[in-house]
Amino acid sequence: MFQDFKLNGDRPVVIQVKEYIQRLIIKGALQADQKLPSTREMSGLLKVSRNTVIAAYESLEDDGFAYAIPGKGSYVAAMSGHSAAEGSSLDGSASLQIDWKARMNRYAISAVELDIMKQGIRGSKGIISFTSIAPDEHLFDLGDVRRAFMDRMAIEGQVLLNYGYAKGYKPLIEYLMRYMENKGVDLSGKDMLITSGFTEGFDIALSALRPESRSGAAICENPTHHTALKNLKLQGFQINGIPMERDGISTEKLEQVLKQGLTFDLAYLTPSYHNPTGIVMSPEKRSAVMKLMTQYGVPVIEDGFNEELRYSGAHIAPLIATAGQGNGVIYIGSFSKVLFPGLRVGWVLADRALIGHLESIKRARSIHTSTIDQSILYQYLLNGNFDKYVKKARTEYKRKYELTKACCEAYLPDAELTGDGGLHLFLTLPKDVNTRELLAACTEQGVIFTPGDRFFIQDGEGMNTLRLGFSRVADEHIEQGIRVIGEQAIKLINAK
Amino acid sequence: MFQDFKLNGDRPVVIQVKEYIQRLIIKGALQADQKLPSTREMSGLLKVSRNTVIAAYESLEDDGFAYAIPGKGSYVAAMSGHSAAEGSSLDGSASLQIDWKARMNRYAISAVELDIMKQGIRGSKGIISFTSIAPDEHLFDLGDVRRAFMDRMAIEGQVLLNYGYAKGYKPLIEYLMRYMENKGVDLSGKDMLITSGFTEGFDIALSALRPESRSGAAICENPTHHTALKNLKLQGFQINGIPMERDGISTEKLEQVLKQGLTFDLAYLTPSYHNPTGIVMSPEKRSAVMKLMTQYGVPVIEDGFNEELRYSGAHIAPLIATAGQGNGVIYIGSFSKVLFPGLRVGWVLADRALIGHLESIKRARSIHTSTIDQSILYQYLLNGNFDKYVKKARTEYKRKYELTKACCEAYLPDAELTGDGGLHLFLTLPKDVNTRELLAACTEQGVIFTPGDRFFIQDGEGMNTLRLGFSRVADEHIEQGIRVIGEQAIKLINAK
Incomplete structure (x- = not known):
């Protein structure tokens, strides 16, 4: 025992020692009323200072995982109610099993169904993503x-x-x-x-x-x-x-x-x-x-x-x-x-x-x-930071807004553009371009955006629309990404 | 005009100047396309530096409250859609009035009815309050x-x-x-x-x-x-x-x-x-x-x-x-x-x-x-701050817990006490002591606590119980407060 203790750099040593011993107690590896090694011994076993062990034992005692007998040493406290400490598990009857899915009401089920974060495509590394309209954290x-x-x-x-x-x-x-x-x-x-x-x-x-x-x-x-x-x-x-x-x-x-x-x-x-x-x-x-x-x-x-x-x-x-x-x-x-x-x-x-x-x-x-x-x-x-920051953010986003707009006009000449400010533009493509299909084609080319239909109330509306969030996309990627979208859109149109 | 401008110490001057002028524009005191005083003039009128006025004008322009004509100066922008700027109010028909209370559903009404923060007694200054079980911020x-x-x-x-x-x-x-x-x-x-x-x-x-x-x-x-x-x-x-x-x-x-x-x-x-x-x-x-x-x-x-x-x-x-x-x-x-x-x-x-x-x-x-x-x-x-803090907090709260318990035993000998730790004790007084009446009597003496009935499920249960939160009460006030509660309880018992 005590051979598998390993220090890691980011936390106070005394807490790591305490938690290590606590875990042995919880798991039943150290039994109730068993004497813990003396602080001197434990210090040698774990290769930490004796003062650290003293502090860790005290902390275990404070939390009720151990008790001290003056002049004799520290002992493991009885762990009440722990399934692990009492054998493989409490008698089987106490293993309360609930079929949670069956208990979820319409609200909970709908919350999952309508949760686009759970259905959406995630931008993997290296992909150009126009899906976010969150601000650029570099600002x-x-x-x-x-x-x-x-x-x-x-x-x-x-x-x-x-x-x-x-x-x-x-x-x-x-x-x-x-x-x-x-x-x-x-x-x-x-x-x-x-x-x-x-x-x-x-x-x-x-x-x-x-x-x-x-x-x-x-x-x-x-x-x-x-x-x-x-x-x-x-x-x-x-x-x-x-x-x-x-x-x-x-x-x-x-x-x-x-x-x-x-x-x-x-x-x-x-x-x-x-x-x-x-x-x-x-x-x-x-x-x-x-x-x-x-x-x-x-x-x-x-x-x-x-x-x-x-x-x-x-x-x-x-x-x-x-x-x-x-x-x-x-x-x-x-x-x-x-x-x-x-x-x-x-x-x-x-x-x-x-x-x-x-x-x-x-x-x-x-x-x-x-x-x-x-x-x-x-x-x-x-x-007074707000005015200063908004001034800086406006300048930066305005530039990106204009770049995005210019790229759309160049690479997607058939798209109708809207967007008077903010962090995104909205595109309406010719009626026969399905932006879900377009997204699938663009994803293969490493570019993603938000298909517009999810903003519409009825299923099947806005199937030819998409939203381009530009706030977190680098200038060169804006150009590169929109060019890809334009190329794929033309392919789709020509294929029809 | 511009006579009532007053600087206050806590905010950047340029923002105060900007907001002052913005307010005049919003209120219609400065009309659309009216020329603003030159920055030199305004600097004299408001008794702030000319650079401050220049920055404030720029900020007003950024926000669309003013516009600049190069070589001529700054002008007030037309305030669209402001009721005040367009006379006493937009034509009466646009003053949408809703009877919100009539539109509140059972959930909203119950939320208010069950909101004890809205019904409870507030501890005024100088009162000894046992109502809180929040931690003591001095720790x-x-x-x-x-x-x-x-x-x-x-x-x-x-x-x-x-x-x-x-x-x-x-x-x-x-x-x-x-x-x-x-x-x-x-x-x-x-x-x-x-x-x-x-x-x-x-x-x-x-x-x-x-x-x-x-x-x-x-x-x-x-x-x-x-x-x-x-x-x-x-x-x-x-x-x-x-x-x-x-x-x-x-x-x-x-x-x-x-x-x-x-x-x-x-x-x-x-x-x-x-x-x-x-x-x-x-x-x-x-x-x-x-x-x-x-x-x-x-x-x-x-x-x-x-x-x-x-x-x-x-x-x-x-x-x-x-x-x-x-x-x-x-x-x-x-x-x-x-x-x-x-x-x-x-x-x-x-x-x-x-x-x-x-x-x-x-x-x-x-x-x-x-x-x-x-x-x-x-x-x-x-x-590693948590363990250290909890150790300190436990020592302090344990002392207060024991003091509160001892005071209850001394001044409320007929009360049944429960509470094995935490930040409060719970008292069950003899059946004929109504703790709402007791609270009324104690409030007059400058002491408040939480009547226990609000923790019970049915109305009328626990009418003889109360909760004493001690975490934010000073030691001397614990003793003094519980003595008052004890005295008032005895009076109530004797009066029956």
Whole structure:
């Protein structure tokens, strides 16, 4: 015994010694009330200092794996309830076996079925991947993030590490309220809830608004953000998709649908840099949409996605600003795409009474959002890093955006392009090009992208569309990748 | 105009100038195409440097709030869609008003009704409060936490700030798998999901196991953790409570309930330092409970709550270790009470197929848990800080535990005490003492605690019980506070 102990470099030696002995005890290799080798002996056996062994024995005693008899030495404690320590297993009857798959409800099964991360193709090494619309981590100003953390820890480290509030970290809420006010939002009667990113905020809002006696009914742009579609479906909503035009959702089609007299529980809209089409809804359409929603009394969930990533043109107010004192828009914002997705922080700005309910749901689900994440974000904003970073990110992404656009125009001349900013472009190819087939052909050539059909509401829609995320692709790969896509598209067209 | 600009100390001046002007534009005080004062002029008006104004104007242009005409100056951009900028409000029809309260479903309403944070008494300044069972932040080793963050950021800062995996941060998962193995758990066929604390893990598990065609049915200890009760209720479970005995749940009563032939979807159990009673389930009971669950095929959700805060006695294996190779126990762990509640990290260790489903639900709900939180925790563990901290915390809490116990024995001699460790004691007073009345009387004397009835399943149970959390109360206040509770209890008894 004790021959197989091996030190590895990355952890304190005393902990490695303790865990090694603990494991022997747990496995039953060391029996209850057996005397452990003296610290001097063990030190020789494991080739570690005697002080290390003394500390490891003490720690084992603290944790109840050993006990000391003064003047005699350390002994192994009886391991109660361990199946291994009590023979091959507890008597067979205690081996509780459950058929979990059979117990999964529709929600759990659908969550797997709709989980594109589990079905998607993974980019292997060396492949050129246009599937990501996450930011390029090489732009991250790590020094500023570190400083934000250290600054905040110095100010109130103890507060950050203890329980926070379900509603969110107060300084951050105040900051973001002012931030939204500076976008033209009338804050009267409104309040804010901090969530773990956009997704949690959206899911919480849906869970409160889902009707009980019937399926929910939602309106949204078609195509739209697939995570939003997934969550609407998981919460049982019927989805009525309205086609997109170059300046945003078709208000004509929207009115047609609203006129039919159906009850809609909500509309989910992404007016700026819409995912996947990248389209910015025009100011006129924003007014027209809000008029229709008011006329038919349909609440709006506004996705503030990428609003900060505009590369040119005048500032356009979000729908919640257009609504003035109206309380009917739930705005969900996040800096995930602009700043750091790893910081899971989003915010829901909405009517105060509604936020009160969402706050209680948030508390029931996860107590509160990481205070460290919230406080880093707050201090980073307060230190003035955000403006500086966004300026740098815009310059870099704008360049990539223009390069991607130029390459598409050169290599995919038949494709219709949309995308006014953000981190991706959306392509509509000629009707007879199936982008799933195109993807299969491109994958063989080492290039992948996101087929567009997954953003559409009905199966079989958008089969000739695709999304190109360019944020994490190097310039030369953008050109090379799009050339491959163009070549394969021509082959497909010629083969028909 | 420009007279009311005031600098405040904590933010970069250029951002303050930019936001000030932006606000004037948003509010319509500066009109579209109006020329802004020259940078020289504005510098004089606001009493800031000309370079600051130049930078602020540039930033306004970047954000689309202004535009420059070379050689002429900066002009206000047209604010599209802003209600304020277009007069008192957009035409009235666009002021979408929603009666949110009327639209809240049963889930949202219940979340508020069951939200004790919204109903509880708040400890005002100067009051002695025994309501918290959060750790004492004065024990936090902030230096070690800072070092863990800096170490990890240096190793892979870019990875930490970009998207992570729904399942969790891989190094942390590997660490915690080994940690659980060292508690005697057989890992074969098992997998782990990282969640935002215990609560999210529990809620996700319930949402997957909740049956569709009928109400769910759950067994749990009575009393038990009120957040767990809340989530079971919110997910529509009928709860069958089994009374507690000094060595844990009554196996006799448990068997009686199971024998009735009802279907139970799960049992929720806290075998160690049970909340609120503080009782540790004996090894014999652990085996007996697992035998019963196996016999009746009831899955177990084990709450690993405070398992690390044992002050004496031998190590006792968790139920998931007792189950050996059985896959029927879902173990949910967290270091929130032992380490830092602000780090929202918990883990679900369970059957691999089940974890696959829970992972997809986690992804649908919140993408993933804060990578910063996970990586700080990982590096803190790896650096060997955990053992050191737990040793210090145990010593401190054990002292407070013994003090609290001694004070209760002195001032509340008629109370039955339970609590073998952890951060609180549970008191059962004579039948005729109503602890809600007692709380009212004590509040007037500046002392508050948690009435015990909220931990019981049926209304009207446990009316003579209370929980004393001592972790954040100073020694002298423990003594003083319990003396007050004792005095008021005697008054109440004498008044009857």
